[in-house]
Amino acid sequence: MKATEGMFDESVVYVTKQGTQVRTDEGRIVVWDVDAEEDEDPELATYPKEKLDTINVFGGVNFTTPFVAEANEHGIVLNYFTQNGKYRGSFVPEKNTIAEIRRAQYALGYPEELAIAKEMITAKIRNQRTLLSRKGVHGTDILKDLGERAQSVSNKDDLRGVEGEAAERYFDRLDETLVSGWTFEKRTKRPPEDHVNSLLSLTYTFMKNEAMSALRQYNLDPFLGILHADRHGRPSLALDLEEEFRPIFCDAFVTRLINRGVFTHDDFTADNHLSDDAFKTYLSKFDDFMQEELTHPYFEYTVTRRKAVRQQAILLRKAITDELDAYHALTFDR
Numbered sequence: 001m002k003a004t005e006g007m008f009d010e011s012v013v014y015v016t017k018q019g020t021q022v023r024t025d026e027g028r029i030v031v032w033d034v035d036a037e038e039d040e041d042p043e044l045a046t047y048p049k050e051k052l053d054t055i056n057v058f059g060g061v062n063f064t065t066p067f068v069a070e071a072n073e074h075g076i077v078l079n080y081f082t083q084n085g086k087y088r089g090s091f092v093p094e095k096n097t098i099a100e101i102r103r104a105q106y107a108l109g110y111p112e113e114l115a116i117a118k119e120m121i122t123a124k125i126r127n128q129r130t131l132l133s134r135k136g137v138h139g140t141d142i143l144k145d146l147g148e149r150a151q152s153v154s155n156k157d158d159l160r161g162v163e164g165e166a167a168e169r170y171f172d173r174l175d176e177t178l179v180s181g182w183t184f185e186k187r188t189k190r191p192p193e194d195h196v197n198s199l200l201s202l203t204y205t206f207m208k209n210e211a212m213s214a215l216r217q218y219n220l221d222p223f224l225g226i227l228h229a230d231r232h233g234r235p236s237l238a239l240d241l242e243e244e245f246r247p248i249f250c251d252a253f254v255t256r257l258i259n260r261g262v263f264t265h266d267d268f269t270a271d272n273h274l275s276d277d278a279f280k281t282y283l284s285k286f287d288d289f290m291q292e293e294l295t296h297p298y299f300e301y302t303v304t305r306r307k308a309v310r311q312q313a314i315l316l317r318k319a320i321t322d323e324l325d326a327y328h329a330l331t332f333d334r
Contacts, residue, residue: 012054012213012290012306013047014283015061018083020044022055023064029055052076054213059083077213084273085202085282087209098219104321105220114156116319116327117227120243121163122150123329127248128170130332135177135255142169156227163243174251179259191272195265198272199257199282203250204242206286210306211238211245214313220320241312244329249305253289257282298328 013029015022021032029047036042049070056079057063063071063078071078071093078091125147129140146166153159167187175184184196192198212235215222225236227243257263262285267278274282290306299311312330319327 011052012287013045013052013056014287015045015055015057016059016083016280016283017044018060020061021064022057022061022067024049024067024070029067029070049074049076053217054079056081056209058085077216079209079213083276084279085205087205090212092216101219101317101321102221105224108226108320112320113226114159116316117156117159117240118151118153119327119329120227120240121159121166122147123244123331124163124246125150125166125170126331126333127244127246128166130334131247131252131255132170132173132177133334134252137173137176140169140173159227170247174255177255177259179261181265182258193272195263195268195272196254196258198268198274199254199263200250202274202282203254203286204246207242207245207250207309208235208238210290210309211235211241211313214310215241215316217310218313218317220313220317241309241316244312244331245309248330248332249289253286256289257285297331297333 015031017031017033019033019035021034023030023032025046027049029049029052030043031045033040033042033044053075054077055071058081060083068078068091070076071091073093075093077093080088080090082088125143129143129147132138132140132143143166146162146169150159150162150166153162171184171187178184178196182196184194187200188194188197189201192201212222215238220237222235222238224230225234226240228234228236228239230236262281263274263278267275269275273279291304293302293304294308295301296303296308296311298315303311308330315324315328318324
């Protein structure tokens with residue numbers, strides 16, 4: 001196989017080189033440089049289509065019509081991003097739907113939704129405490145108390161209130177996890193007001209995309225939420241599923257990038273986006289991170305982080321279809 005233009009872990013591909021085209025050739029998926037010089041090989045990368053389930057493209061990358069037909073036939077999701085990583089939309093193969101699963105999801109009642117949401121938020125708060133503890137931050141008993149409160153609420157509004165308070169308490173301590181030269185005062189969005197918030201927002205976007213891919217793979221509608229309110233164009237269920245991963249995957253990844261000196265403040269533009277070269281480095285590091293292995297607390301065997309996200313989608317589907325009595329959120333106690 002040729003050296004890949006982007007990153008590849010046997011299921012997910014990132015294509016970032018501007019001016020390239022994704023096409024098919026003799027049963028394989030090819031990334032083609034349409035602007036290559038005569039003495040250059042225009043074939044930048046090639047992949048076996050039967051092993052892919054997601055292709056992410058950034059900026060000026062396009063697909064041929066025959067490739068889109070192949071993607072639809074083989075169940076490959078195509079995700080579109082701006083050049084600096086803002087999500088724009090997706091092509092979802094028509095085969096990624098099973099009526100009985102969707103019927104169960106649409107028929108889910110309020111008590112069942114609340115029970116699942118409580119597990120997600122309780123896990124998120126537990127994972128916030130775990131990340132802070134791993135970074136040497138102590139005195140987080142308030143988060144423990146809030147996690148217990150999350151289990152005892154009687155409605156979604158109260159659960160959202162507990163989650164919001166926990167997030168505020170958690171982000172108040174996040175600055176203590178960073179090396180000298182980096183500070184975090186508060187969580188800001190749209191647009192992020194500093195470089196740490198920029199990395200957090202970017203990583204949350206990519207984790208949301210991982211959750212969307214997992215949900216689609218297991219035939220759940222990512223736009224029908226359990227805790228996040230329905231809103232046109234918002235993948236509410238993906239945001240729900242993402243909650244438990246935010247501290248222990250997303251925030252852990254961002255603090256690693258900062259504390260290991262992968263990026264400096266010079267790697268950011270005036271509007272707090274990563275520069276083009278830094279963004280490519282980010283994608284490579286993110287894909288490496290998602291391929292790292294851990295022991296799944298529920299299944300008790302070794303998986304990659306990407307596989308762990310997909311296993312949570314399986315557990316969520318089983319909870320929705322009554323194959324499990326409860327949803328088992330991804331929780332790390334230490």
